[in-house]
Amino acid sequence: MARLTLKSIIAKDGIDSMLTSFIEQSGSSLCVEDVSGKILFGTKNGNNIFEYPVVADEEQIGIVKGDERANIIARLLNHLSKKESEKKKLGAEVLNLYKEINLIFNFSEKLARTIDAPAICIITLDEARHVINSDNGAIILWDESKKKPEVVVSSSELFFAQNKINHQLSILLNIISSGQSEIVTDTSSLTAAGIILPEVQSLIYSALKVNDRMMGAIVLGSNESMPYTAAHLKLLTTLALQASAAIESALLYEKNIRESREREEAMRLVYEATGKFVPYEFIRSLGHKIITDVRLGDQVEKIVTVLFSDIRDYTTLSEQMTPEENFKFVCSFNERMGPAIRRNNGFINQYLGDAIMAIFPGKVSDALYAAIEMQKQVDEFNADRIIKGQVPIRIGIGMHTGSLIMGITGDADRLDATTISDTVNIASRLESLTKYYKTNIILSDACMEQITDKENFHLRYIGLVQLKGKQRSIKIHECFSGNTEEDIIKKQKTLSVFNEGMDGYLNKSFNTAIDAFLTVAEVHPEDQTAEFFLINAKHYLKNGVPENWAGVLEMNSK
Amino acid sequence: MSKKILIVDDEAHIRSLIEQTLEELEDEGVEFLTAENGEQALEIIQLQNPQLVFLDVMMPKMNGMEVCRRVKKELLLEKVYIVLLTAKGQELDRLRGQEVGADIYMTKPFDPEVILDKAREVLQLEN
Numbered sequence: 001m002a003r004l005t006l007k008s009i010i011a012k013d014g015i016d017s018m019l020t021s022f023i024e025q026s027g028s029s030l031c032v033e034d035v036s037g038k039i040l041f042g043t044k045n046g047n048n049i050f051e052y053p054v055v056a057d058e059e060q061i062g063i064v065k066g067d068e069r070a071n072i073i074a075r076l077l078n079h080l081s082k083k084e085s086e087k088k089k090l091g092a093e094v095l096n097l098y099k100e101i102n103l104i105f106n107f108s109e110k111l112a113r114t115i116d117a118p119a120i121c122i123i124t125l126d127e128a129r130h131v132i133n134s135d136n137g138a139i140i141l142w143d144e145s146k147k148k149p150e151v152v153v154s155s156s157e158l159f160f161a162q163n164k165i166n167h168q169l170s171i172l173l174n175i176i177s178s179g180q181s182e183i184v185t186d187t188s189s190l191t192a193a194g195i196i197l198p199e200v201q202s203l204i205y206s207a208l209k210v211n212d213r214m215m216g217a218i219v220l221g222s223n224e225s226m227p228y229t230a231a232h233l234k235l236l237t238t239l240a241l242q243a244s245a246a247i248e249s250a251l252l253y254e255k256n257i258r259e260s261r262e263r264e265e266a267m268r269l270v271y272e273a274t275g276k277f278v279p280y281e282f283i284r285s286l287g288h289k290i291i292t293d294v295r296l297g298d299q300v301e302k303i304v305t306v307l308f309s310d311i312r313d314y315t316t317l318s319e320q321m322t323p324e325e326n327f328k329f330v331c332s333f334n335e336r337m338g339p340a341i342r343r344n345n346g347f348i349n350q351y352l353g354d355a356i357m358a359i360f361p362g363k364v365s366d367a368l369y370a371a372i373e374m375q376k377q378v379d380e381f382n383a384d385r386i387i388k389g390q391v392p393i394r395i396g397i398g399m400h401t402g403s404l405i406m407g408i409t410g411d412a413d414r415l416d417a418t419t420i421s422d423t424v425n426i427a428s429r430l431e432s433l434t435k436y437y438k439t440n441i442i443l444s445d446a447c448m449e450q451i452t453d454k455e456n457f458h459l460r461y462i463g464l465v466q467l468k469g470k471q472r473s474i475k476i477h478e479c480f481s482g483n484t485e486e487d488i489i490k491k492q493k494t495l496s497v498f499n500e501g502m503d504g505y506l507n508k509s510f511n512t513a514i515d516a517f518l519t520v521a522e523v524h525p526e527d528q529t530a531e532f533f534l535i536n537a538k539h540y541l542k543n544g545v546p547e548n549w550a551g552v553l554e555m556n557s558k
Numbered sequence: 559m560s561k562k563i564l565i566v567d568d569e570a571h572i573r574s575l576i577e578q579t580l581e582e583l584e585d586e587g588v589e590f591l592t593a594e595n596g597e598q599a600l601e602i603i604q605l606q607n608p609q610l611v612f613l614d615v616m617m618p619k620m621n622g623m624e625v626c627r628r629v630k631k632e633l634l635l636e637k638v639y640i641v642l643l644t645a646k647g648q649e650l651d652r653l654r655g656q657e658v659g660a661d662i663y664m665t666k667p668f669d670p671e672v673i674l675d676k677a678r679e680v681l682q683l684e685n
Contacts, residue, residue, distance in 0.1 A: 088581075094571070
């Protein structure tokens with residue numbers, strides 16, 4: 001606070017003119033000097049034999065010299081000095097309060113800018129050390145998950161040693177939790193326990209708490225023995241109160257974020273799992289993005305290629321296995337088939353034991369490439385089985401292109417993603433035909449017509465068939481691209497003779513057919529499809545065929 | 559010429575707070591003038607030529623913006639350093655403050671140290 005001077009008092013509010021008129025009217029002469037003897041008012045005069053001091057705050061700030069009447073002026077100046085001094089004191093106090101408000105205002109603004117607990121602690125400690133001059137400082141928070149106090153921020157590692165706190169927790173707690181906030185001048189027990197630096201002479205601390213729940217404490221340390229005052233304690237408590245609320249919010253926020261992340265992750269896992277039960281492709285076809293949007297009765301009709309695959313003689317095979325072995329067998333088989341289908345833009349509509357029903361919404365050749373890859377996978381699967389001394393397996397694949405309804409059936413409490421279509425039945429039956437025709441892959445003419453890159457596949461026409469329950473016969477084809485290299489070469493070599501055989505067979509020229517199939521057998525004795533037609537041709541040659549026979553093979557079994 | 563600071567605020571406690579903040583400058587010969595509204599402020603500025611004015615924005619009769627505009631744009635008293643004081647949360651005033659020619663703008667509650675430093679800087683007083 002600036003010192004009160006007599007000069008400023010006289011200068012104020014026309015005091016000097018009052019003095020002038022007093023002197024004029026009273027006819028007395030006087031002079032006013034400050035402590036250094038400098039004349040502030042009036043003139044030095046021999047008659048000034050009386051001296052009256054002017055005092056402010058028990059300190060002389062000047063003197064009035066004159067005759068007896070100078071006493072009145074001295075009393076007036078003393079009175080004004082007293083008033084001025086009081087005014088200054090009050091002003092200084094108000095200013096101090098204002099500074100405090102300003103400090104708290106700025107502090108809360110700083111706190112509002114962060115939502116991170118450690119950052120809040122750093123800001124708080126900085127602010128506290130700035131306003132309460134201290135050599136050291138730390139903020140300790142109780143870690144609920146670890147059930148121990150944690151030094152979140154500290155001016156130096158050694159001021160509050162974390163490892164010592166862990167071991168000497170009780171000593172710290174005795175001091176910290178004894179009160180709300182306090183000044184500690186006896187630090188011997190803490191120093192002895194090694195919790196604080198030996199040079200720390202006194203501590204000031206305030207609890208960080210929300211609704212009487214202790215969260216921790218802010219502690220400042222000084223190397224002096226009596227540096228802290230009640231005003232400091234009050235200020236620290238105010239800072240601690242604000243910091244506590246901010247830390248509490250930050251911790252809550254953190255907890256919310258963490259929990260919502262966990263929920264999101266759980267959701268993601270659920271979606272991932274449901275996606276494995278109901279393919280995303282299926283849901284997308286229904287015009288939805290996520291499974292929760294699916295409703296009972298949703299349906300869509302599409303032209304697709306349906307692929308059916310089945311393990312040959314699975315019944316016989318499974319009889320030799322325990323149910324558990326069986327399950328493992330099917331799983332390891334499906335593990336190979338599924339990716340082959342997805343890699344070629346298909347999705348598995350259903351696993352039906354050893355059978356697989358897959359849908360290809362795009363190009364027909366996708367399905368054909370998938371079928372070939374599945375055959376290759378079976379070869380690899382068999383190589384494994386042979387090493388283990390197990391019998392190799394074979395699969396048959398049938399496919400057909402046509403319209404298909406995908407939809408959600410069931411009832412309000414139990415839904416299922418279903419496909420309803422004759423296309424599925426036909427594909428399934430073509431798959432069954434592979435057993436009779438001794439082929440690996442059979443595709444319908446409907447598929448064949450849609451394949452734009454036939455040159456990429458090895459295909460041959462294998463006649464007409466009337467499926468059970470169907471009025472019209474359909475043309476079918478064999479794809480042997482998935483066969484062994486040797487088989488492919490031989491089938492290519494005999495392709496034209498085979499076609500001649502088929503031609504003869506379908507035109508009831510059974511002799512021509514028999515000759516052709518025999519020629520095929522000479523080059524490729526393992527061509528069981530040719531053998532199948534040779535046997536049929538021989539049969540019809542011997543037993544004759546009806547007048548309206550059109551070469552259609554009637555399949556009465558499924 | 560003596561150094562003069564004019565403090566303009568309609569609230570008496572703010573006037574005395576600023577005065578109290580700058581009190582130590584009094585010892586260095588700085589004279590304080592006060593005004594409690596815009597009209598009074600304009601009058602004092604023209605009569606007394608203060609070098610520095612702390613000017614509250616929100617005042618009855620004539621607000622601080624208008625006082626500032628008149629001083630800088632009409633009276634063309636470019637050398638008068640004007641500090642506009644505005645309540646926190648009304649920082650949008652800053653742009654308008656620049657438009658009317660204010661030299662700097664500060665928010666209330668003000669930081670006493672900042673105010674004192676600014677006064678010393680403007681009046682070219684040694685710290």
